[in-house]
Structures are given as C-alpha cells and as structure tokens.
Amino acid sequence: xxxxxxxxxxxxxxxxxxxxxxxxxxxxxxxxxxxxxxxxxxxxxxxxxxxxxxxxxxxxxxxxxxxxxxxxxxxxxxxxxxxxxxxxxxxxxxxxxxxxxxxxxxxxxxxxxx
Amino acid sequence: xxxxxxxxxxxxxxxxxxxxxxxxxxxxxxxxxxxxxxxxxxxxxxxxxxxxxxxxxxxxxxxxxxxxxxxxxxxxxxxxxxxxxxxxxxxxxxxxxxxxxxxxxxxxxxxxx
Numbered sequence: 001x002x003x004x005x006x007x008x009x010x011x012x013x014x015x016x017x018x019x020x021x022x023x024x025x026x027x028x029x030x031x032x033x034x035x036x037x038x039x040x041x042x043x044x045x046x047x048x049x050x051x052x053x054x055x056x057x058x059x060x061x062x063x064x065x066x067x068x069x070x071x072x073x074x075x076x077x078x079x080x081x082x083x084x085x086x087x088x089x090x091x092x093x094x095x096x097x098x099x100x101x102x103x104x105x106x107x108x109x110x111x112x113x114x
Numbered sequence: 115x116x117x118x119x120x121x122x123x124x125x126x127x128x129x130x131x132x133x134x135x136x137x138x139x140x141x142x143x144x145x146x147x148x149x150x151x152x153x154x155x156x157x158x159x160x161x162x163x164x165x166x167x168x169x170x171x172x173x174x175x176x177x178x179x180x181x182x183x184x185x186x187x188x189x190x191x192x193x194x195x196x197x198x199x200x201x202x203x204x205x206x207x208x209x210x211x212x213x214x215x216x217x218x219x220x221x222x223x224x225x226x227x
Contacts, residue, residue: 004157031213043158043204043217056214091157095213100165102148103215107157 002026004106006092012112013082021077021109023092032075033093033103034067036060043091049075079111087113116141118207120218127195128226135190135221137179137205145207147188148215149179153201161203164188175199200225 005024013019025032034046047057049067066078075094079086089110093103119138127133139145146165150158162173169181179190188205205218 006157033213033215035215042219043206043215045214045216048213056212058214093158100146102160102163103213104160105150105158107155 004092004094004104006090006106006109008109009107010110010112012114015084015113016081019079019082019111021079021090021092021111023075023077023106024073025075025092025094026096026104027073029094029096029104031055031095031097031103032067032069033095034077035091035093035105036088037091037108038085038088046077046090082111082113084113087111116145116207116209116216118205118216118218120203120205120221122221123219124222124224126224126226129197130194133190133192133195133199133223135203135205135223137188137190137218138186139188139205139207140186141207141209143209144183145209147179147181148206148208149173149177149188149190150204150206151175151201152204152220158204161190195223195225197225197227199223 007022032049037043047061048055064080068076089108091108093105095101095103117140148163149161161177164171164181202220202222204220206215
C-alpha cells in the first residue's frame, strides 16, 4: 500500500538555526498538509497546500514557517529561525481530494531544538 | 468553534474484553469523522472514516464506530481486544467544506494480558 514517507525521523537543531523537514506524499495525491504534535498535546493543523500554493494555514504558521513543493515528489516544511517551542513531532499528510477523502499520514519527524 | 473531545485520557482493558473509546464532536454541520491509531514511534494510521450514509462504519483490525447525531458522538468499538491494540487512539473531524482536521486529545489504551 502506498505511504507517506518523512525524513529525517529525528532532527536535533540549535535554537535560531533553520531546519527543513522533508516529505514524499503518496504519488497520485494532490493535497498536502503539515501537522504538529507537541509532547503531551493535541495534533494541531499547520498548513494545507494545493496546486503549488497554500490553501489554508493556522495561526501557528507564522512568517517563520514556509512550505514548498520543489519538484514532483517532495513537499517540505521550513522553519527559518527555530525556537525552543518549535520542538514537536511534525507530521506530513496527503489526500487525493479536498475533504471527502481521508488524509494519510507519515511516521513523523521528531524535531528537538536545543 | 469546531472541536473534537475524547473524555478518556487512559483506558485499560484485559485482552479479550470488549472496548469502547468515546469521541464527541461539536460542529455547525455534520462533519466527516475519522479514527486514527498511533503506535509508539509510528505515524497516524487511519482506522476508519465516516462521511455520510450508514451510521455504523467498519474499519481495519476489527474496529467499528457508530455515528450518533443525537449524541454528537462517534465512539470506536472492538468486540475483543488483542494485546497488539495497545496504542494511542485519536478521533478527528473536518467540516464538509474544509480540509483542516481537528483532533481530539487522544486516548491511551493499555491492554492487560
């Protein structure tokens, strides 16, 4: 069964550094998402992406965050200047339709900011 | 505001016993609802989904869920739990016109042998 893959599985970064989290969505999917889960808290929506542009973003997704689909297969989340509170598990998801199809999630990248 | 609530943070059941995990939703219109499972160190795996129609939906691994509009609930059930079902379970919803999933806080299931 096709799956969403995320790399790396764990990223450790110094505060203030830039970090890029990578995702390869399911190949025929058109909608892409990033969510995050701070330890002990809910999974929270960050951003959705379709047709090479952001379709929706949460209040968490401020100017420090950006997303890109640099080629036909990858979908990236960049955090420009990381803060301690960015430490979380980041999940990528994809779906083949807007809302009436489920989102399929990757295994996540655990981001630790020191 | 749209929300999904899972009242139980932890549940412990004996292997072979039945299971019901609670989920309540608050949406202006009937949402699309999902249950996901997360095993330690793993991502979120879709168990089942409800969009419309039959209010009892079947999922993978022997799970089912029942949508009850009158109670704003979408509880997950399994008739006989296996030790491998120990994991964290998340209920999530999205409005019919959107694609932003709202998650509950999760229920951690422990299975006693």
